[in-house]
Amino acid sequence: MAHGVKRRRNGFLEPRNYRYAIFSEGTVTEPAYFTGMKIAIEKNAAYRNMIYVKGTGRETQRVLEAARQWVSISHPRHCQVWCLYDKDEFPRDHFNNVLQSMDALNKGHTGIEYYAGWSNECFEYWxxxxxxxxxxxxxxxxYTEILNEQFQKLLHKKYSKEKSACLSLSESGYPLLYEDILKAGSPKNAIRNAEKQLDYLEKQYGKELLLxxxxEAVPATTVHKLVKELAGYLGKDEKKYFL
Known part of the structure; x- marks a missing residue:
């Protein structure tokens, strides 16, 4: 849970302490997933326009650069800025240095907090x-083989990264990928699995590796931290799938 954010209590809405800006390397799967969460959360008028999602088509440090550019233009207040990026084939130092850059930015105490949702090797691991x-x-x-197997078994179709298969809206108004994942999979288990894998790697190689x-932490992801953060704003019907 990010610093300064209080969790929802039974019978009370989660306080709207932040705006959330999410910048991803990918332009299809990540935006589809988090646009789904945005739609579900912002059905509540109290959270309208609280979440901004942008697929940049850039890699590692350049995702952070795109986020910083948006901040300089939009001048948000009390905003958590999340950068989602993959290791893929990019140089190790490019991937690692994003965290150091964010640490430096967060020392400014400007009301803007930068967070990383990295995946090694890619978002499909999440x-x-x-x-x-x-x-x-x-x-x-x-990862693609596993997703294909699960989608065919549970949804009777192949997993696809095509825009039409991910970003198109279903009859219920959600991006297809988001709806498919909730139907066939479990975000709650995904959060637990991500935490278990990070704990496993930390025990094997030490905390410094992750920080x-x-x-060198592969496979692993910290995307679950953002998902867990946003899930606190979901309504009761949707929240049960996440927390």
Missing amino acids: LVLHFILYRSNNGREA HKPS
């Missing part, structure tokens, strides 16, 4: 965790 706890370092192709060399 999606895989909705179905199983996967610990093998077999590359992103393995300073996330490029």
Whole structure:
């Protein structure tokens, strides 16, 4: 849970202490997932326009640069800025240095807080965790195989990263990928699995690995931290799938 944010109490709405700006490397899967959460949360008028989602099509440090540019133009107040980026084939130092850059920015105490939701190797690992706890370092192709298997078994269709399969809205008004993941998988299990894998890597290699060399923590993701943060604003019907 991010600093300064109080969790929802029974019978009370989560206080709207922040605006959330989410910038992702990908332009399809990440925006589809978090636009789904945005729609679900902002059905409550108290949270209208609280979440901004932008797929940048950029990598690692450039995702942070896009976020900083938005901040300089939009001048938000009390805003959590989340950057979602993948290790992929990019140099290790490019991936690792984003955390150091964010630490430096957060020392400014400007009311803007930067957070990282990194995935090693890619965002699909976060999606895989909705179905199983996967610990093998077999590359992103393995994630796609697992998602295909689960989608075919549970939804009778293949997993696809095409815009039409992810960003198109369903009859209920949610991006298809988001709705498919909630139907077939479990965000609650994904959060638990992500936490278990990080705990496992920390015990194996030490906390410094996760703090300073996330490029060597594979497979792993911290996307769950953002999901857990936003889930506190969901209504009772949707929240049960996450927390």
